[in-house]
Each structure stands twice: as C-alpha cells, then as structure tokens.
Amino acid sequence: MKINVNGTAHQIEVEEDMPLLWVLRDELRLTGTKFGCGGGFCGACTIHLDGQPMRACLTPVSLAKGKQITTIEGLSENGDHPLQQAWIEHNVPQCGYCQSGQLMSAAALLAHNASPSDGEIDQAMTGNLCRCGTYPRIRSAIKTAAVKSATFENAAAREGEN
Missing domain, CATH: 3.10.20.30 (Beta-grasp domain)
Known part of the structure; x- marks a missing residue:
C-alpha cells in the first residue's frame, strides 16, 4: 500500500x-x-x-x-511555524508529551480560522489533554501565532504588490 x-x-x-x-x-x-x-x-x-x-x-x-x-x-522543516515559535515564546511545554498533538490541533484550527476567539480555541482544543495543565499558555500561544501568521501574510501580500 x-x-x-x-x-x-x-x-x-x-x-x-x-x-x-x-x-x-x-x-x-x-x-x-x-x-x-x-x-x-x-x-x-x-x-x-x-x-x-x-x-x-x-x-x-x-x-x-x-x-x-x-x-x-x-x-515545519525548521521549527519556524508560527505556532512552534509561539509555543517557545509562551514556554508552553512542561513535560512536553502531549505537545505534538496540541500543536497539530492548533494548526488545524488556525488553518480554518485565522483569528479564533477564546471559546473557539477552547472548543478546537477540547480533545487534547495536558496532564501538566498548561491550557492558559496554550491559548495564549495560539493567539500569538494567529497574530504572527496574519502579520506574515500581510507582509507577504505587500511584498507581492511591489
């Protein structure tokens, strides 16, 4: 196969x-x-x-x-995805075991909703458990990544106009 x-x-x-x-x-x-x-x-x-x-x-x-x-x-090949950067910036992982799943759920959310509300983040992430309880940092990192993604996309669009 x-x-x-x-x-x-x-x-x-x-x-x-x-x-x-x-x-x-x-x-x-x-x-x-x-x-x-x-x-x-x-x-x-x-x-x-x-x-x-x-x-x-x-x-x-x-x-x-x-x-x-x-x-x-x-x-991301180089770990430079906006979510990965935000995860580091917000010091999200403690034990780190759940983090790959958390990142993948967050990436799917941002791919479909570039500016999610707290409620939308909570809903999208509800199926990902973190025994360390880093949920507030996860939410903050997702918000930061959304802003970074929007900033990057706007800069790329402006560059394309020149």
Whole structure:
C-alpha cells in the first residue's frame, strides 16, 4: 500500500486495519506522534489527514490511502511555524508529551480560522489533554501565532504588490 506522509510517498507492507499511529512510529520511524490512551480521548496522537485533525491511534491506515498525512515532523522543516515559535515564546511545554498533538490541533484550527476567539480555541482544543495543565499558555500561544501568521501574510501580500 502507498501512503503520503509530509509530502513524501511511502510504500508500506502492513495490514489495512493497522492503526496509522503504529505505521508512522514503527514503520516510518516518525516518533513525534505520541501514543497516549489508545482510545482517541487524549489527543497525543493527533495528525492531519487532508488538513483535518485525526486521532492516529483510531485511524486505520487504509483510510489514509490517497490522502495527505501531516505529522508534527511535517508542520515545519525548521521549527519556524508560527505556532512552534509561539509555543517557545509562551514556554508552553512542561513535560512536553502531549505537545505534538496540541500543536497539530492548533494548526488545524488556525488553518480554518485565522483569528479564533477564546471559546473557539477552547472548543478546537477540547480533545487534547495536558496532564501538566498548561491550557492558559496554550491559548495564549495560539493567539500569538494567529497574530504572527496574519502579520506574515500581510507582509507577504505587500511584498507581492511591489
């Protein structure tokens, strides 16, 4: 079976009902996506499937055929995504275990809503649990990333006009 992960096609030999999480971690050695609960409750395994946040622990690899899979490794090659920068600026992680899932959910939110309200952030992030309780910092970082993204896009648009 062929799947596309972070813009790269991979030929894999696995059972079609194998959870995508184990394909990513064990077959492709992309270990940024974490195993948390195995039941889709904690969000540590959040990836994007055609831009939509999905729980990789519950998603059979067969559902990924013909779709674009994005993992935390594919969010930004250099760690310069506005969310990654805001995460550092706001000192979001403590233990860090849930953070790849948090970032992927936040990235999906900002891709669809460039300026989310507190309520919209809370709603989008509700499926991602953080045992360290960094939720206020996560919300602040998402707001900062939204502003940084808008500033970057406006600067790029102005540059294109010249």
